[in-house]
Amino acid sequence: MIPIFTVEKFTANFTSRKTKKQPFDAEVLQTVQEVIENVSTRGDEALKEYTEKFDGGVPGNWEVTAEERKQAWEQVSPEIIEALKKAAGNIRSFHSKQLQQSRMMELSDDIIAGQLFRPIARVGIYVPGGKACYPSTVLMNAIPAVLAGVSEIIMVTPSRGGQEIAPILSVAADIAGVHKIYKIGGSQAIAALAYGTETIEPVDKIVGPGNAYVAAAKSLVFGDVGIDMIAGPSEVAIIADETANPAFIAADLLAQAEHDEKARAFLFTTSERILEETIVEVEKQCAQLPRKDIASVSLKNEGAAVVVDSIEEAFALSNALAPEHLEIQVENALAQLSKVKNAGSVFIGNYTPEPVGDYFAGPNHVLPTVGTARFSSGLSVDDFIKKTTYVSYSEKALRNAAPYIEAIAEEEQLSGHARAVKVRVNK
Numbered sequence: 001m002i003p004i005f006t007v008e009k010f011t012a013n014f015t016s017r018k019t020k021k022q023p024f025d026a027e028v029l030q031t032v033q034e035v036i037e038n039v040s041t042r043g044d045e046a047l048k049e050y051t052e053k054f055d056g057g058v059p060g061n062w063e064v065t066a067e068e069r070k071q072a073w074e075q076v077s078p079e080i081i082e083a084l085k086k087a088a089g090n091i092r093s094f095h096s097k098q099l100q101q102s103r104m105m106e107l108s109d110d111i112i113a114g115q116l117f118r119p120i121a122r123v124g125i126y127v128p129g130g131k132a133c134y135p136s137t138v139l140m141n142a143i144p145a146v147l148a149g150v151s152e153i154i155m156v157t158p159s160r161g162g163q164e165i166a167p168i169l170s171v172a173a174d175i176a177g178v179h180k181i182y183k184i185g186g187s188q189a190i191a192a193l194a195y196g197t198e199t200i201e202p203v204d205k206i207v208g209p210g211n212a213y214v215a216a217a218k219s220l221v222f223g224d225v226g227i228d229m230i231a232g233p234s235e236v237a238i239i240a241d242e243t244a245n246p247a248f249i250a251a252d253l254l255a256q257a258e259h260d261e262k263a264r265a266f267l268f269t270t271s272e273r274i275l276e277e278t279i280v281e282v283e284k285q286c287a288q289l290p291r292k293d294i295a296s297v298s299l300k301n302e303g304a305a306v307v308v309d310s311i312e313e314a315f316a317l318s319n320a321l322a323p324e325h326l327e328i329q330v331e332n333a334l335a336q337l338s339k340v341k342n343a344g345s346v347f348i349g350n351y352t353p354e355p356v357g358d359y360f361a362g363p364n365h366v367l368p369t370v371g372t373a374r375f376s377s378g379l380s381v382d383d384f385i386k387k388t389t390y391v392s393y394s395e396k397a398l399r400n401a402a403p404y405i406e407a408i409a410e411e412e413q414l415s416g417h418a419r420a421v422k423v424r425v426n427k
């Protein structure tokens, strides 16, 4: 079910810039361009049309009302509420360590400089809902925003066929501190958040994962609003040696593959035996999964297993791929951490399967995909903060700096810049 690749073929197919998977194709981009154009110009009317077309029905009211949010608590079991609260506590505790204070520095006796850290005012969070329901993504998106001090957190998630959203999403939103929930999804929701409609106020930044349509929409509205990253279909790469357990590896490959037909799962192993036994395990375990159809398509079309000569070669492949999740299932796994150059989040040792991070441990599960971990990072408190720098010079400090500033300004042929200094020091 999972195709076997040589190192050369894997490199050519998955890590070369020219052949590398793109988060969305031209057809998706064209559809999304049209959706954005229409929602930004025709507002609610277009939002309704696209919701009818792509989600199969329009909900009675866009916004989840206060009454609906209250009632949701009665529809979710106490065990699940407890699990969500416990997970939220871990996520809050991990992310609270990311908070930074504004800082003022005395660069010398008469020069002050610093950075003001200010929260973004209005943030939209996308919670996917086409193929699965993600209360965990509500927590991951909203908790860092609350910690950063965002004053309005607006969540969007698709309603299927015009029905109400799952009550657990509303409960998770309450636990995390979401202010408003709209029952809209896909590119039409991203357009509504970016440009506003008669009923939805525009936001300053949009964060959160989603399918190809959501990823394309986020990339198109970027500039008019901020975005966090392109967090598309889920990915995992597993580096395994002779000491790994094929049943564990197979379970972890399938855990990501079941998200989406476009999800990607990779195995890099130094052991032929591990590869063979993992292939058998994948067949066996996949047959037992309710979402076996999605998982098998994903593994067959998007997955790859590679036998490598050494752990170093496995890390070279993984670093070139820059996977969303990297699992290290080798002897002395923690000691290998220094070999990681590009990855969204790392899971170390045989007893840290990736779902520990999806739901519970504390680090964020909204992570860069399709190689973007080469230059971007998982969602964090920083995504919700703007950093404004400032400086203050005394007259004496400006006099000391004047010759240098004037020299550079004249070299750039910007005499007006030089004059703004001269006029003060040549009095």
Ligand SMILES: NC(=O)c1ccc[n+]([C@@H]2O[C@H](COP(=O)([O-])OP(=O)(O)OC[C@H]3O[C@@H](n4cnc5c(N)ncnc54)[C@H](O)[C@@H]3O)[C@@H](O)[C@H]2O)c1
Pocket (backbone or CB within 6 Å): 031, 054, 055, 127, 128, 129, 130, 131, 132, 134, 137, 158, 185, 186, 187, 188, 209, 210, 211, 212, 213, 214, 231, 232, 233, 234, 259, 260, 263, 324, 365, 366, 367, 368, 369
């Ligand atoms: N990277 C992460 O942090 C992370 C976390 C959770 C989920 N995910 C990924 O997010 C994705 C969620 O995808 P999903 O589909 O379940 O939910 P989704 O909410 O992202 O997408 C569903 C929406 O897409 C739109 N859509 C569907 N088909 C369309 C079409 N033909 N034309 C225009 N619009 C269309 C619809 O409006 C629908 O509401 C999965 O790939 C999953 O792996 C990633």
Ligand SMILES: N[C@H](CO)Cc1c[nH]c[nH+]1
Pocket (backbone or CB within 6 Å): 134, 136, 137, 233, 234, 235, 324, 358, 365, 366, 367
């Ligand atoms: N693995 C997903 C990120 O790629 C996150 C998630 C949410 N629920 C389950 N898994």
Ligand SMILES: [Zn+2]
Pocket (backbone or CB within 6 Å): 234, 255, 256, 259, 355, 358
């Ligand atoms: Zn997952």
